[in-house]
Amino acid sequence: MTRSVPAEGMGLEGVIAVPKGGVVDLDLLLESVVEGVLVTGTASTVVEGECSRCLEPLSAEVEVELTELYAYPDSTTDETTEEDEVSRLHDDLVDLEPVVNDAIVLSLPQVPLCSPDCQGLCVDCGGKLAELGPDHGHETIDPRWAALHERFAGNRDNPEEN
Known part of the structure; x- marks a missing residue:
């Protein structure tokens, strides 16, 4: 499955984030496994911000790998894990937004630089x-x-x- 979805504001506003009108490109494989649906693939986007040393504008492409299990209702995984330990299917739907958002935000630098020797x-x-x-x-x-x-x-x- 390949899709582009809106991602405006994803990131650390005022530091480095997906710009207005930005999108995340998803390239995912969804597999049915015994306990649920296993989602694997990549998410990529362009982020913009400013260098924390010289305040020059900067732009970078971010690509993260995703692997997430969405448990079926009443499966062993669903019954033996806490609510926030594993993602769950809701009405046969997977909610990818929190997983993609977390993966991208965690991959962003806390101190963005225009170059390592700035x-x-x-x-x-x-x-x-x-x-x-x-x-x-x-x-x-x-x-x-x-x-x-x-x-x-x-x-x-x-x-x-x-």
Whole structure:
């Protein structure tokens, strides 16, 4: 069974998620087994977000493998497991949404990066460190010496006044 289903908002909103109008492509095999229906296959989608270091937009394709047993009512599996331990058939239907959602969300990075070696932003000026170069820096003055720096900063050109 191959299907494309809407998946808008699936993911971690504000971090990385399936964009508005996005879909999940399912390629699944449903097999009847003694205890129920075994669903195996893959789910894939495109997610968008922003790099957590440099805030650049990013996009990635996510593909997860699925294996889930949906137990028949009154089967041994249904009788010997807790309600949340195994999925169940309801009126001969399988609900794939929670399984697909959980698999995709768990495969997403908690800290998405545009590249593994992303350097992020300069904490002083906010510029992207990769574009600023290795010699980029800012003069910092110890706050304990700030008053002296202010007092003598204007007299650098004329040291005789000091």
